[in-house]
Amino acid sequence: MKKNNSILAVVFIVVGAMALGLFGGLMIAKNSPGSAEIVVTEAPVVAVPTLVATEAPVVVIPTETIEPVVEPTHDTRPVFYISEWRSYVSEADQILYPTEPFEATVILFNGGQSEWGKDFEFVWVGGDEMKTKSIQIGQKVQPGSFAQFNIELMAPNGKAGTYTSWWMLETEDGVRFGSGYDGLRVVAITIVVE
Numbered sequence: 001m002k003k004n005n006s007i008l009a010v011v012f013i014v015v016g017a018m019a020l021g022l023f024g025g026l027m028i029a030k031n032s033p034g035s036a037e038i039v040v041t042e043a044p045v046v047a048v049p050t051l052v053a054t055e056a057p058v059v060v061i062p063t064e065t066i067e068p069v070v071e072p073t074h075d076t077r078p079v080f081y082i083s084e085w086r087s088y089v090s091e092a093d094q095i096l097y098p099t100e101p102f103e104a105t106v107i108l109f110n111g112g113q114s115e116w117g118k119d120f121e122f123v124w125v126g127g128d129e130m131k132t133k134s135i136q137i138g139q140k141v142q143p144g145s146f147a148q149f150n151i152e153l154m155a156p157n158g159k160a161g162t163y164t165s166w167w168m169l170e171t172e173d174g175v176r177f178g179s180g181y182d183g184l185r186v187v188a189i190t191i192v193v194e
Contacts (some may be wrong), residue, residue: 014018050058082169083111084146089191096155096193104189106178108137108169109146112183116141122149125186128168137169145174155193164190 002026047118086107093102116137131154139146156163166186168178177183 011084027108070090071191078112078181078183080112080116080117080169080171080175080177081181082108082177082179082187083181083188084109085179087189088186089189095193096191098155098157098193099104100155100193102153102155102191103149103150105148106167106187107146107148108141108187108191110141110143112143112177114143116147116169117172121170121189122151122167123176124175125166125168127188128163130154130156130163130165130189130191151189155191158193159177160194162190162192164188 119136168176170176179185
């Protein structure tokens, strides 16, 4: 049985080689019972077609793009800016009359890189004027800390409605900055006048 398997294996190899054009012909002659002699003849020259590579169509499979997180090598926060703020008036001053004085409490959080000096001023920059134009914050404020102070104001002399004044901090050198990461947004104080 092993002998027949060997003969079959040789036949398959030679037939496979012929299919590839390696041999021109094959002659099998039987020498004795159960054995065969394989004779290979020379292969004729055959033209083989040349394969030309062509571009395969590009298939784009949509995938989610994940941007790498790049940690800054330096502090990218502005030198001065107010990262958070609150302003409010007492419950007794929720509704005011024209020209009525009131006190507003302001809380500013230092989200920048540098200390705020005690001579920094909270200055009116627009909106509805409420008499006071500026007040010193009166305390040093480290980055990550907050300043809280009260400011005496006066309701505008006008008709009933909502009034808002806009404010920013100003350094000793006259540089103004406000809220928001860019330090360009104002802090608002809003009141209602009857």
